[in-house]
Amino acid sequence: MALAALVDHPDRAMRNAAYVLAMLLLSGAFAVPASAGPARPASINITASNWKFTPGTITVHVNQVTTLHFISKEGVHGIASAALGIANTFAMPNATAVTFTPHKPGTYVLHCTMPCGQGHAQMTLIVKIVQ
Ligand SMILES: [Cu+2]
Structure with a gap:
């Protein structure tokens, strides 16, 4: 009715x-x-090796407090993004972590910040920020 x-x-x-x-x-x-x-809050585990981050692409939501936990299986690698507010963080055999909160949607390509050998130039972590 x-x-x-x-x-x-x-x-x-x-x-x-x-x-x-x-x-x-x-x-x-x-x-x-x-x-x-x-x-x-989101928590994402990322493994570094020669010469890639696994997963190679991560998706994070705008305004979502996100912690990336890095661990390296091979070598020492690094990640940073001024645009995303990710302080330079090294992926080492001991786990390290960095927390950031993205505000702007987009696809950000983060290059390894640590000269790590022949595949260094191609070593990227793609961070997709979505609503
Ligand atoms: Cu590198």
């Missing part, structure tokens, strides 16, 4: 019920938030 029909219902109790329902709808009591606010 449509709400409009209930509002004009001959039975007073039904009219009251319709009124309460209308107020609840107007108050947004049943509304699902369009945006749940900042996403929960």
Whole structure:
């Protein structure tokens, strides 16, 4: 039964019920938030080796506090991004981590910051920032 029909219902109790329902709808009591606010913190493990990061592409949401945990299986490598606010961080046999919060969507290509050998120039981590 449509709400409009209930509002004009001959039975007073039904009219009251319709009124309460209308107020609840107007108050947004049943509304699902369009945006749940900042996403929960993310944690991503990245393994470095000669000469790649695995995974080579990661996806992070705008305003999502994200921690990258690096560990190297081979050699010492590094990552940094001024645009993303990622401080220079080395991937070593001991795990290291860096936390950042991206604000601008886009695809960012981060090159290894540590001269690490013949494949160094091609060693990248692609960070996709999405809404
Ligand atoms: Cu390198």
